[in-house]
Amino acid sequence: MIVCEDLVKIYKSADLEVFALQGLDLTVAEGELMAIIGNSGSGKSTLLNMLGGLDKPSAGKLFVNGIDLLKCSGKDLIRYKRETVGFVWQNNARNLIPYLTALQNIELPMLLKGRRKRLRALDLLEAVGLSHRAHNKLTQLSGGEQQRVAIAIALANEPRLLLADEPTGSVDSRMAEQILDLFRQINRDFGVTVVIVTHDPQLARKVDRVVAIRDGKTSSEIIRKVSYADELAAIQSETAADAENTHEEYAVLDRAGRLQLPEAYVEELGLRKSNKVLVKMEEGSIRLLPPEEE
Structure with a gap:
């Protein structure tokens, strides 16, 4: 029924640009x-x-019931x-x-x-x-x-x-x-x-x-x-x-x-101190760890 691919919406006001959507993907059956x-x-x-149908995306794809809402005419x-x-x-x-x-x-x-x-x-x-x-x-x-x-x-x-x-x-x-x-x-x-x-x-x-x-x-x-x-x-x-x-x-x-x-995991691991995280593959699982200290 709904297919959103890499949906972007930018609101512009004078010299200011606000990204309301930044590459959103969504499928609804x-x-x-x-x-x-x-x-x-x-x-x-x-x-x-x-x-x-009240607003149009700035970029990406948006289909509802097979209708391409980016290419719809006013009528x-x-x-x-x-x-x-x-x-x-x-x-x-x-x-x-x-x-x-x-x-x-x-x-x-x-x-x-x-x-x-x-x-x-x-x-x-x-x-x-x-x-x-x-x-x-x-x-x-x-x-x-x-x-x-x-x-x-x-x-x-x-x-x-x-x-x-x-x-x-x-x-x-x-x-x-x-x-x-x-x-x-x-x-x-x-x-x-x-x-x-x-x-x-x-x-x-x-x-x-x-x-x-x-x-x-x-x-x-x-x-x-x-x-x-x-x-x-x-x-x-x-x-x-x-x-x-x-x-x-x-x-x-x-x-x-x-x-x-999830926000709670980020806080618990103390990941706010850095923008990096260690990613390791161990026995078929992916582990995310805080950066090793110097």
Whole structure:
């Protein structure tokens, strides 16, 4: 569904150049449920904007559903945003039009595409658990309900890819759990590929793969090794050790053979004192050691 190769994004302002992405590689399979995490300024929101057709890379390759986003004309990009991708913003003011009802908000993308499907809009409201709120306006909905309507809007035109930018950032922890469960349900029921950008590493509990971005590159991947159903069973049976050991973290080796070391390892080995590290092959394993002192 998504192929990023050596993706670079440079923002220029007067004589200043800022590298938001520095040769990022990423592949996302069709139907996958995954998250992208990283600290502020790591480049994760820049990547999401490019996947959504809101910004273009400075260099590299970016394909979504077979579409080359670097070569899209303006008209093709509009079609891409209407038909291929759905977007859920953290700020509900960007998701909803306040003077329209929940049902009318969901119908609007369909009207922009030249069709109106009242039954589909009602089905989407039911899918997000808000069929009883169809005729309520923005001021009559809670923050969590507004976010659920936003997810239904993003699904209105049957996109192949659903993007969510910090979708739980403006709700409490209980509602955040419900929204993440809803993304998993949508991924399963609609077969849509879901990419969630967040700063919360706890999202790994809800998704199948987490890609960490650091300094504009993918630094590690956390991959589920226990099915979500088995994890829930472990939690319900109170086997805490089993419930916690559900994912495995991997460092990412880029095309040039480079990898980023986890921050905790760098600190523990005292590698900040130098920009060098000893690399040794021992019995089929690679060992990384601090430089030998003079």
